[in-house]
Amino acid sequence: MVYKVSVEATDTCVVAQLLDTGIGFVDDRSKSTVWESFDHPTDTMLPGMKLGLDRRTGMNRFLISWRSAADPGTGNFSLQINPKGSPQAFIYWGTKYIWRGCPWPLKSYTDISNVSFVNNQNETYMTYSVSDASVILRVMLDYSGLVRNLIWHEKDGKWNEFWSVPKSPCDPYGRCGTYGICDPHFFSRRFECDCLPGYEPKSPREWNILKDASGGCVRKRLESTLLCGHGDGFVKVANVKVSDTSAAVWASTNMSPRDCEKNCMRNCSCSAYASIDIAGKETGCLTWYGKLMDTVHNGEEGYDIYVRVDAVELGNVFLPSTNFEQNQCV
Structure with a gap:
């Protein structure tokens, strides 16, 4: 159905149309779209x-979420x-991070939806x-701060949820603090948090007894061992949602893994790097400077990140059950 709408104070006639991209207002003379609903989403994608x-x-x-289940006013999330x-999606509570999605570029996987x-x-954009x-599918930001994927079931006459975040113990942003790594499949350890290689809990009591990792981790041998240019190197942490990339830098979108390693090694401020395949391009080099935050074991959907460690840590023999691998730079 097409509705004609008059716009006051101009001679332009605007037509409201149901477009492929939502409801739009189209200039009847130029046929150009002057406004469309998809550019102004509320709580639903x-x-x-x-x-x-x-x-x-x-x-x-x-x-933006509703204020409550019954109030469509502007909510908190x-x-x-x-x-x-490297761009990534966040759930915000006001200005505070609640949850972080995987950064660009995403790994492709088979699902009911293609992201x-x-x-x-x-x-x-995503x-x-x-x-x-x-299949009738929608993504909704719930008033409680959950992102929910919902499918319409005609037989039941209702929307059924098949995926939502945050949900697992590792979903909350920065669950294990700076230089920590979270494992959602932590059952054998009784605690989902660990420290990245070369680091240890800042507050061992809070970490080990209270299971409070908010203080994060600090570098081992902080004062006694120099980190840069004294036999230091990198340890691979495999298959993770890489650390928060807000402050990370793409050294290049076309660089070999070896050159990516050398690029990070040359800069003493480079704390980690990842060599990532970019669809339609080559292998990119993503580098981190400063603190590493919100690293999460992510199975086959994750990438490998290489964390800078000192010479003592590089020489340690890691247990076969860990995901950490040595990679010395020369």
């Missing part, structure tokens, strides 16, 4: 919608793409499509 930044127009599309470093992450000089046209 539908297939084809973009979540993120259009650098050409300055438009930032993000989800938002789901936004942070374009800094795309576009990052170029004009736009940075979008998704549904592989089965018979």
Whole structure:
């Protein structure tokens, strides 16, 4: 159905139309879209919608929760793409991080939905499509701060949830503090938090007895062993959601793993690096400077990150059951 809308104070006639990209207002003369609903999402993201930044127009599309289940007023939570470093999605409570998604570029995997992450000089955004046209799917930011994937079940006449975050013990942002690493499959250790190689708990009592990792980890032998240029190197931590990439730097989107390692080694401020395949390009080199935060074991969907350690740590023999591997730089 098409509705004609008059716009006061101009001679322009605007037509409201149901477009492929949502409800839009189209200039009847120029046929250009002057406004469309997909550019102004509320708490729900539908297939084809973009979540993120259009650098050409300055438009930032993000989800914002309801105030409560019965009140559609502006709530406390938002789901936004942070374009800094290597872009990633965050759930915010006001300005505080609650949960962080995997950064660009995403690894592809088979699911009911196909998620795309576009990052170029004009736009940075996420979008998704549904592989089965018979499936009605929506992504909703709940008033309680949950991002929920919901499928419409015609037989039951209701939306059923098949995925949501934050959910696991490792989902809350920075669960194990700085230089910590969280393992959602921690049952054999009784605590989901560990320290990255070369680091130890800042407060052993809080960590080991109270199971409070908020203080994070600090480098072992902080005063007695020099870190840079004295036999230091890197230890691989395999298959993780890499540390928060907001302050990370792409040294290059076309660099071999060996050159990526050398690039990080040359700079004493480089605390870690990752060599990551970028679809349609080559292998990129992502580098971290300063603290590493929110590293999580992520199975096959994760990447490998190489953490800088001193010569003593590099010489240690790690237990076969760990995911840490030595990689000395020469």
